[in-house]
Amino acid sequence: MEPSTPRPQLRVGLSPLYRTVNLGEQLGLNHLYVKDDGQNPTASLKDRASVIAVMKAVEEKMTTIACSSTGNAASSLAGNAAAMGLKTFIFVPGRAPQGKVAQLLIFGANVISVQGSYSDAFQLSAEAIERWGWYNRNAAINPYLMEGKKTVSLEIAEQLAWDAPDWVVVSVGDGCIISGVWKGFQDLYRVGWIDKLPKLLGVQAAGCSPLADAILEDRAWRPAEENTIADSIAVGVPRNAEKALRAVRESKGTMVTVSDEEILSAMRLLGRTSGIFGEPAGVTGLAGLKTLVERGVIGSDERVVVIVTGNGLKDVKNAITAAGEPIKVEPSMDQLVAELKKRQLP
Template sequence: MKMTCVDHLRCVVCGATYAPETRLMCELCGADGILDVVYDYDKARRSLEQSPLAGRASQTLWRYRELLPVDASSARIPDLSVGCTPLTPAPRLARYLGLDSLLIKDDGRNPTGSLKDRASALAVALACAEGKDVIACSSTGNAASSLAGMAASMGMRSVIFVPKDTPEPKLTQLLAFGATVLRVQGSYYDAFQLCQSACAISGWYNRNCAINPWLVEGKKTVALEICEQLDWKVPDWVAVSVGDGCTIAGIWKGFREFKLLGLIDRTPRMLGVQASGADAVLQAFRTGSLPPDRPENTVADSIKVGVPRNWRKALQAIHESGGTMISVDDSEILEAIGYTGSLSGIFAEPAASTSVAGLRKAVAEGYVDSDASVVTVITGNGLKDTRSARLAVGQPHDVSPDGRELKDLLAGHGYRG
């Protein structure tokens, strides 16, 4: 497998280094030994000087080949267009949140409707390079549907382990993509453990981003795109919802690497937002270690993680960036679906609206100044979980065919004429 500028893998716990191969965990630290991908940044810099980003035709994540573990020019990659999602001004939402300005990075516009497509695109390319024809993951929904869609586009088989309370729209998407869906009658932790065992026994490619270091590299392209889209003017803050910790870790890594390469002169502060019913990473941020009691109780299924595997990388992102973490409860998350949609025109699923709700709280509590430049990342489309959205936005108004109630009803909502 040809890797353009990858130099080595490094354990985030003990610092041990390994050759860039298909290894997933540190052999010294076991399950705690999450690895990080380290690049030859001098080589990457020379390549970018010879072929500047501005001259590249590709409008997908593959345009950042120097900072990805797959050489898209020689590897088999999905035909689906992943990445380069819109960065949209949201002035009305900004005012509601107490900000002068706000930009929304809408990753709900990816092929299967979530940011997870960035990791899954890498996963299927890596699996194909290793000669694997079956790829598996455990997921609360988005990683699952993302993997299933990417695998289908490559003619590969996918086996998906989901917890029992996975939303129906996400299950339907999985089945539409032809995945073998195994609904585990337990929590996400139970689904994850079963998937790990099945991959080990069957030799399937393991797409679980929590332990597969290569896949976080896809997520960092969110940051790389933000830098380009803002003409290299980095925002003061980037708000991201947090479950396992992979996404915020990946996005921070993208900013850090672009600064290392000299493409930006500073990095943003990261605001990590968790649901209060699944806030193990926030508790680790406050105490330095994961709590013994790790609840999984939130409407935001995509970040409902009681045993986060990438919490160390997430905290590294917060500390290195000078950022902070905050939590919001389910009522705040659901409310944010409504005002995000009505004030920006962007439909966010609960895990995605969590970042907006957290940003509102962070402004109110003085963590984020009103005049700060801010980007919030919408990680998934609201159509992923319409049942939760209906809890947030209410019911339609029933009217008779002759419209006799119409005048009074509209007047009650401020319409005239």
């Protein structure tokens, strides 16, 4: 950034890193931490990238910025751009959750709901950006975005007193976050601020797992269907595939896939043991960690950081699916007693 570039209006980053003892006991891990990036201004890690994009757009004296997104990049761009006085055009697939679309509209974005896949939305956004000359915030196109995403690793290292964890766990969609996480730790290692590099565990939903399949089958990645409740990582044609695969392999880490049922279970587990509310894509990493601990790949004494990339309020529909409905009663003590007795409460 140039010294004269206006600084962001919103507080981005500095999210808490919790030592989650109860969750660790449930999983059989003695040193488990959760980085809750759902506490960013628009409730996802993507704020880290969007604030950089917005500042660069202001620096280049642009007035309009655009991107395609499954939801979180969109809302983060719209919010950060609104705070800096920029117009936005946001292209989302028609399946984007209402919570995320509501954020976009409240932030004043021009929302284009593309009745197709994320790839369709990406292609249309690229054509529109070219036609009207808007500033491009798209993932894996704008090189500044990774510099924003890597800041989550810088914070983790600082919060652990510059003693890097053994594993960092993250949900994976287009591959930009996991490659940014790796770059952050590499930068710290090269300048001597940490003395080891963590292994990366990348987790994808089984219904959309082009990168995990490539790692597990030791082959080049191939496009996949987008069939999962974890909308933010439902990316059948990832835009940063090669960097993501290289990051996992260089770290000597691995990837794993989890079902939608396991993702919903991870939402409940995280909330009920830690008081942290993650959206489906935000907790997919935790679901994968549970699987690898059960398989003995990750040992009980290894130090693990799970990044929760988005807040559960972005997708209340699936949160209710995960947690269940409330107990409904008439304003009657007799009915309350009967309903609680039926459930063996309190």
